[in-house]
Amino acid sequence: MSLTYLEAIREAQYEALRRNPDVFIYGQDIGQFGGAFKATKGLMNEFPGRVLDAPISEDAMVGLAIGAAIEGSRPIVEMQFADFSSVGFNQIVNQAATLYWRTDVPCPITIRLPSGGTAGSGPFHSQSMESIYAHYPGLVIVCPATVEDAYWMLLDSVELDDPVIFCEHKFLYYHLKADSFGERDLPIGRARIARPGRDATVVTYSAMVHEAVRAADELQQDGYQVEVVDLRSVKPMDVDTILASVARTGRLLALGESFPWGGVTAEVVARVVTDGFHLLDAPPMRLNSKDTPIPYHTQLWKAHRPTVATVTDALRRLLRY
Amino acid sequence: MSLTYLEAIREAQYEALRRNPDVFIYGQDIGQFGGAFKATKGLMNEFPGRVLDAPISEDAMVGLAIGAAIEGSRPIVEMQFADFSSVGFNQIVNQAATLYWRTDVPCPITIRLPSGGTAGSGPFHSQSMESIYAHYPGLVIVCPATVEDAYWMLLDSVELDDPVIFCEHKFLYYHLKADSFGERDLPIGRARIARPGRDATVVTYSAMVHEAVRAADELQQDGYQVEVVDLRSVKPMDVDTILASVARTGRLLALGESFPWGGVTAEVVARVVTDGFHLLDAPPMRLNSKDTPIPYHTQLWKAHRPTVATVTDALRRLLRY
Amino acid sequence: MEAFRVMVRARTLEDKLANLYKAGGRLVGGVYLGKGQEAYSAALGIQLRWQHDILGPFIRDQAARIAFGEPPLDPMRTYFGSVRGPMRGRDGNVHRGRPKDGLPAMISHIGSMVSLVSGMLFARRMQGRLGDAVGAVTLGEGGTSTGAFHEGVNLAAVEKLPLIIAVTNNQYSYSTSNDRQFACSDLAERAKGYGIQGRNVDGTDLIQCVQAFDEVVRAARSGSGPQLIIGHTLRLTGHGEHDDSSYIPESVKKSPIGRDCMLIAEQQILEHAWMNDKEIAEWKNTCRADVERMVATAMKEPAPDPFKEPWRALSTSELCEGQWTV
């Protein structure tokens, strides 16, 4: 049997609905239709009245979920694309993120953001918004890179008493396969060594983990052992694991798919140098997308985001330093 | 005569309206009332039909401005508080920021965000959103720290053919005074040495420039010369000026008032270490607000944001390193 | 008459707040009052049962809060920033609430509470424990221009939730008059466009307000879906106490819309002989004494101590990052 990343998300939701009657799912076209990406396929029939189609009202969708959470429900909100969460932004960062701190009432909602670029999707169906949400206090931002993490971290997210922004990468939906969902091992907040090495550390997350691993494989032919750290959650960020890796390798490349100003790669670099400056044998490096909207044409898109080629190139420079 | 930061903003708008008939101002309560902070006081009468009250519709306010810009106008949009721009977020980051790149039609709009904390204002009237907007390609983010910059950078912003997020700090509105608006010297995109020094560099912007300068003054009594770099615009960021300063001092503190994850201070540190690693004699440091919403009570608020005391403290540790 | 007693209590409390604000120094932050809107607000509040119904109040609903059952010390404690208040000094003034008791704590972004209150009702219904509970959310007429209002009302209509959307048309949104806010002659007509019921009421007239909310809340309780009601009145104070509202023309203040609902209510009470002069005077004294006691208590209470604050924005403490900066 082979399970995809997308199936992991569907199965995790199935399991969450099964385990806890307080869980429900709310989003556009997620009922009978099963969602734009089929992440909720069949769930409406299996859990009648708990998988509901929403109007095109992202602000109200999130507002409804927060209200429901106050009353003890544990809603999952599916945004049709991460990009459209910009319309629900205010409810997310000002209402959900502040509720516990202001009132002592926790806000257990999970907002699923189908994220990241795929060929031909253009500026408004390709965005990665983890860096935006991570800036705000009161939110947990997870970015699973594997089928196993997609499954377990979604279950963890729904069980968490705090609002979780669940960034699932559309590029991985069908591409990524596993034999099983494995076991629940690392909790949210802990990074994983996706590939061990001793010569340089790539800290990354989500789809870029796979570009990094492939770059590391390529460099192995030149005799380099590159370690890849998969952040899993970008907030909280597991700085201990990152520093331990940099302590071994002395070299850091922070890699992310989203826009270059600020964001995860800046935070990674800043944390490493403020807490582990002397671990570094070379200046740290960053690699992100280019500083323009995400292009529609495949040729442009491939050049806009980091790929195995540009990661390998960056690593070569880092290793040669 | 003594001119405040707030008067600078009013006068710059007066001048912009006077110079160019394509300029108009749109925002809530900015007409007869002159704005919640009186930044447009009297302008409606001086420029009839060009200073207009908007409904409570931040999304539509920004949308209207973008449409007007397409037609050759140069709108200034006043948000009543920066915090409420979260409701116009989508139009700003997805419509204004992408217009030029997508269509080759420039988008000369200026969005004024009364930003930053003041005592007793609480979580929703105190936010600093420069880091959020700076993440997106296609926007220019300016954060004036002086009366002169408030004046000239606002005029520059309105003249720029690109969307500018003009973050004006409410704490400086009345506190900051100058004898005149001085002369137009530095363009947007260039930082300024707000106070020269040789022992450490504080890179900061907006209200925190003044906390940093006062901290530097304090440390002077101990014989330290701390240099303060006022970024003026956080995007683009004037890395050359920062690096030149760090080259002189060997020590860096990145200081900002907004939330700690990501944002300006992470970007500053990341840029310095990727481009000027060997300039540093000590690990760089960061200082931001705490990672919670902004508290209402003055006692909490004072502890939430960086102040002279905490900046001085951080600098002492940096200098002693 | 319950609603009138509530009105007096609210007005007394708010007059005190206005004085404290003007005296300066003691209160944290600004003061936002409901003067001129007490009849409408109280008439809504008396229909709602604490810990049974839901009230998502706007900034001018001291009366509705009192009638609903907000703990009496909550307002003063919040205005003084006492750690013993429900917001513990973290948030203030009109942003206070007790979500678990059915009183969510509003965020400032206008319109945002419509969908939130809808979500509370939605969850209770899904959990099978809605019963005959209703939710009410209040806004000013300016709030109807927000996208959040529209999305929230439409969603409540689709879900046929027992939601009362009580709009106070007090003629101004801060300084902005209605001709710059909307172009329709009757905001209640928006109801039809959402497929819900809508009506108007004279917000200066207590008896009419009580009557109207009695009907409206009954309709919501009995399954008729969302109810939009517009109360017409004038804000008899500044937007906040920092604002002298000099932009409101004398002619408006002197027009029927500018009548003080307190005076009218008092007349109505006397006319119907529900209370006599003496009883009213006594009640006012009681309210004044109560308010003074609240001030005395709240003033003495400790302010939040930044060193004792946990500074954690997540309930899951192990996921809070330390003070990693510096």
Added chain:
Amino acid sequence: MEAFRVMVRARTLEDKLANLYKAGGRLVGGVYLGKGQEAYSAALGIQLRWQHDILGPFIRDQAARIAFGEPPLDPMRTYFGSVRGPMRGRDGNVHRGRPKDGLPAMISHIGSMVSLVSGMLFARRMQGRLGDAVGAVTLGEGGTSTGAFHEGVNLAAVEKLPLIIAVTNNQYSYSTSNDRQFACSDLAERAKGYGIQGRNVDGTDLIQCVQAFDEVVRAARSGSGPQLIIGHTLRLTGHGEHDDSSYIPESVKKSPIGRDCMLIAEQQILEHAWMNDKEIAEWKNTCRADVERMVATAMKEPAPDPFKEPWRALSTSELCEGQWTV
């Protein structure tokens, strides 16, 4: 008859796009078609003059675009991602536009174009060069649930702009049927709540559509302010070509709402003897030949070259930061 010719052109073009999509490989990204909506869309488009009026089209307005005057090669060039297209491969398919000619390029976020088109009209009026120009913005019925739609329409009403808000109620928003989208029986009734004019029209009937838009656009041109019009029809295709729309029940497809406006229009044209069979057949051939030529041209044109791309998001090049990462 102009509108009918436009409809045929649009349908021919879109059938080709559907085939190209199904054949796979050549087009970049998805395909979104207006099948079943051509009558309504064309009837709007023929009222608008290129470089004089404004059209903010939604994803199903190939017909309105053609009628308005979008350069004929723009659609194919954009779908193929040609650098010679107006979007130069940066954005695609239905997101194309030429803002300076009155055809803004939509972003995906539904409802966002209402205020943008309003702003274009607003600026022209302020600049004293509005004349009798009007702006039209189109949406699906699902789009009426967005906050952006509400804020935009309300703002246009306050400003009394010559804006036509043309909603196509095609019964579905992607897979979502109207009962999960709104609760009113008549979306046109929303007009009253905004203080603007509203009406319905049978979107499957070309003659009625032409008549309705003639009146509506005339009203807008002559200063009657915003006009809301709802056209009723059925989407005769998937949401995009990846979608088989199997969620639409046969009963709906077979009901009067599911009639193909093309067939009805053709009948109407013949009945009125505006064209005969032969002329129609010839026109269809012309359209097919034109479309093939466009495909042949667009296919041959160069794709954008990432090495030649300036990768600059600001028009002020000196403010663009370099490729500072790495």
